[in-house]
Amino acid sequence: QFCCSAEDRNIVQKQWSVLWGDTESSKVKIAFGRLILTKLAKEIPEVKELFNKVDIDNPEGGPFSAHCLRILNALDMSINLMDDPEALDSALDHLADQHHDRPGVKKAHFKKIAEILHTGLQQVLDDYNALSWKSCFKGILGKIASKL
Numbered sequence: 001q002f003c004c005s006a007e008d009r010n011i012v013q014k015q016w017s018v019l020w021g022d023t024e025s026s027k028v029k030i031a032f033g034r035l036i037l038t039k040l041a042k043e044i045p046e047v048k049e050l051f052n053k054v055d056i057d058n059p060e061g062g063p064f065s066a067h068c069l070r071i072l073n074a075l076d077m078s079i080n081l082m083d084d085p086e087a088l089d090s091a092l093d094h095l096a097d098q099h100h101d102r103p104g105v106k107k108a109h110f111k112k113i114a115e116i117l118h119t120g121l122q123q124v125l126d127d128y129n130a131l132s133w134k135s136c137f138k139g140i141l142g143k144i145a146s147k148l
């Protein structure tokens with residue numbers, strides 16, 4: 001059972017689409033992903049080594065940029081699937097398995113990234129609706145972190 005209301009979903013989907021409406025959205029996604037992940041690693045230093053394989057030491061490089069795009073695309077997919085609870089559920093279940101398989105990843109890291117996302121989205125969206133985003137992200141991130 002997904003926790004945010006239909007109205008929350010509509011607001012979040014609309015506001016999210018405003019962000020990536022332009023051409024070259026993958027460049028913007030990479031930049032946004034880089035911002036939130038480097039902030040996460042700065043605020044919780046133990047996180048940094050979890051991203052060694054994707055070369056977080058070179059945040060502008062190919063491996064880390066590709067990782068940033070994977071994360072943002074997964075978020076994008078989740079937000080777009082909120083209209084289809086069954087598909088969303090299996091997508092999030094798969095993401096939960098992928099994170100469960102990564103030793104060292106903790107629920108607390110997801111709490112922190114949720115905070116970082118809220119701060120970041122607030123800065124880039126004029127009409128950021130905090131309550132709607134909070135309840136939708138609670139459902140999405142909570143499910144991804146549910147097997148940790």
Ligand code: HEM
Nearest residue numbers: 047050051053054070071074075098102105106109110113
């Ligand atoms: C890998 C999504 C948050 C740690 C991944 C992958 C995706 C993803 C799609 C690639 C999965 C694969 O190919 O195996 C997300 C989303 C997040 C999120 C949508 C929520 C915003 C986090 C957080 C952590 C984390 C908070 C905590 C440290 C990792 C690690 C990997 C990974 C360690 C493997 C990196 C590698 O390839 O070596 N994530 N993630 N993720 N994620 Fe997340």
